[in-house]
Amino acid sequence: MPPSAAAPSTPHLDPRTALVVFSGGQDSTACLAWALSRYTHVETIGFDYGQRHKVELDCRPRVREALAAQFPHWAARLGEDHLLDLGLLGQISDTALTETRAIEMQANGLPNTFVPGRNLLFLTFAAAVAYRRGASVLVGGMCETDFSGYPDCRD
Known part of the structure; x- marks a missing residue:
């Protein structure tokens, strides 16, 4: 096969390496600690989609630093952090999570903060x-017991 027709190389997938969907909140911090206790290399990924509760995004670097400081044996395992801009979710959603309006329950039984497909997109990216x-x-760490009625956080 000529060099230009060679199949592209694919990265080696390491079973000792994990990527944690990390918002900076309680559930994803527990997931990060769980991963750090089990894998030799752990990276984190977060998503900024114009959400109103940016406090978790602001906490992400501090939580990572605190975990590394409080658990020095994890510091060497904690790899790069990735923050992706998923602002398009605000463009395709009609939700109080990405717009300034009152949070309330809708006639369909879901809170108006529900962003359809959000967790699916997070996992895909x-x-x-x-x-x-x-x-x-x-x-x-999509938590079933704290799902606020969101269908994408249930079992």
Whole structure:
């Protein structure tokens, strides 16, 4: 096969490497600690989609630093952090999570903060980054007991 027709090389997926979907909140911090206790290299990924609760995004670097300081044996395992702009979610959603308006329950039984497909998109983008980074494990903390009625956080 001529060099120009050769198949593109693919990254080696390392079973010791994980990518954690990390918002900076309680659930994803627990997931990050879980991954750091089990994998030799752990990277994090977060998503800025114009959400009103940016406090979690602001906490992400501080939480990572605190984990590394409080658990020095994890510091060497904690790899790069990735923050992706998914502002397009605000463009395709009609939700109080990405717009300035009152938060309330809708006639369909869901809160008007529900962003359809959000977790699916997070996992899809995380999988693409994990592949490029050689991570074979994705970790996400979509919590069923704290799902606020969101269908994409249920079992």
